[in-house]
Amino acid sequence: MKAIVQDRYGSSDLLRLADVDKPTPGDNDVLVRVHAASVNAADWHIMRGDPRLARVVMPAAFGWSGPKRRIRGRDFAGRVEAVGRRVTRFQPGDEVFGDLGFDDGAFAEYVCAQDRLVARKPAGLTFEQAAAMPLAGNTALIGVRDLGQARPGQRLLVNGASGGVGTFAVQIAKSFGAEVTAVCSTRNADLLRSIGADHVVDYAKEDFTSSGQRYDVVFDLVANRSLADLRRVLTPTGTLVLSGGGVSEGGSLVGPMGLGIKAVLTSRFVRQRLVMLNSDTNRENLETLAGLAESGAIVPVIDRTYSLPEAPEAVRYLELEHARAKVVITVDQSE
Known part of the structure; x- marks a missing residue:
């Protein structure tokens, strides 16, 4: 073959x-x-x-x-x-x-x-x-449902919302009733609105970490901001979910893993939940994704x-x- x-x-x-x-x-x-x-x-x-x-x-x-x-x-x-x-x-x-x-x-x-x-x-x-x-949808499902515990009335921000995981995360969070803010580039703003984002932040025009807004959950898929920046936009008991990120720079020693390591160490001393996502796939999650797709909740x-x-x-x-x-x-x- x-x-x-x-x-x-x-x-x-x-x-x-x-x-x-x-x-x-x-x-x-x-x-x-x-x-x-x-x-x-x-x-x-x-x-x-x-x-x-x-x-x-x-x-x-x-x-x-x-x-x-x-x-x-x-x-x-x-x-x-x-x-x-x-x-x-x-x-x-x-x-x-x-x-x-x-x-x-x-x-x-x-x-x-x-x-x-x-x-x-x-x-x-x-x-x-x-x-x-499979991988992108499962990662989004774990980040939004299991770690973020998305529910009606919750304010959830996705940094890197226009990527593979991000587009699923926006849709899954909306299906659970959360109010979703998507961070993306100018060219992707209309796409994020079309799949359900309540608010779109164009990172070329606005720094979401300096806006004064606070979120119950921040789902970071880019690893382009410091841990202090990401914690600043969380509520005092909010949840930061870290998943991958980083860009190809010809090779790195630690890459986006560095942000996750800092978060795990810091989480012992703060009220906010700072967690790294493990995206192991299983049949149950795949079947959940299939059900969401069949219902039209995700496309x-x-x-x-x-x-x-x-x-x-x-x-x-x-x-x-x-x-x-x-x-x-x-x-x-x-x-």
């Missing part, structure tokens, strides 16, 4: 289309013929081995000189080709979507995924839309689509050109 592989850390120039063995499902696995996969910031972080500290603290994904897995990509959507002997929830022909986690391998014609990381594709979504949901927003051979360009675009919402790879499944 065709897949996008890399053998050592570096830029997207190292990603290449190659012939590799088709995977064989284990007892608890589902073999899926991929129709679409999506690109996440995690893909370029693993591609570059950046930040270098992650090579030490996240050995499941990061090797020392190259990624643990040759094939890039986590999110996928497609049709079940075969199932392991212990799998009873799916059968060949089922349309599904899922997240491979640190196993990676979605930028390929076929993937093997653990049964617990796969859910049925919402009937109303295309494969491209379904592939856009995956796709910026651009690329073919499988163009996957290196798709990763480069997400990494370096301020893509908004999701970037998706369509895998050609013509006979």
Whole structure:
């Protein structure tokens, strides 16, 4: 089968289309013929081995000189080709979507995924839309529902609202009744309003940390402000949720992890909740996302689509050109 592989850390120039063995499902696995996969910031972080500290603290994904897995990509959507002997929830022909986690391998014609990381594709979504949901949607769900505990009347701010996680976070927070403020660039303001943001702050014109406004929850997806700045816009007992962030700068030692480490240490001495988000995917969360999509509460927003051979360009675009919402790879499944 065709897949996008890399053998050592570096830029997207190292990603290449190659012939590799088709995977064989284990007892608890589902073999899926991929129709679409999506690109996440995690893909370029693993591609570059950046930040270098992650090579030490996240050995499941990061090797020392190259990624643990040759094939890039986590999110996928497609049709079940075969199932392991212990799998009873799916059968060949089922349309599904899922997240491979640190196993990676979605930028390929076929993937093997653990049964617990796969859910049925919402009937109303295309494969491209379904592939856009798993990692970004799950991260947003955990940040908004579980850590932010979004509810009616709550004031919630999303910094980095126009990205993949951010567009889901805005919609999920609105579905829980929160009053949502989205921080984004000028070109993305209309997009954020169209998906439900009550207020939009254009960071080119206004500094949200100096506005005097206070929020019950700040969901930071950019890591471009200091911990003191982010705490200043929280209520005295508000919650700061940190998830990823950072931009490609050719390599870093700590990157956005530095902000999270400071938050964890500071949280012991303040009333505000300062938490780092762990976005482990599970079937229950995927099914929740599917339900939200089927009800119309969330609609995956796709910026651009690329073919499988163009996957290196798709990763480069997400990494370096301020893509908004999701970037998706369509895998050609013509006979």
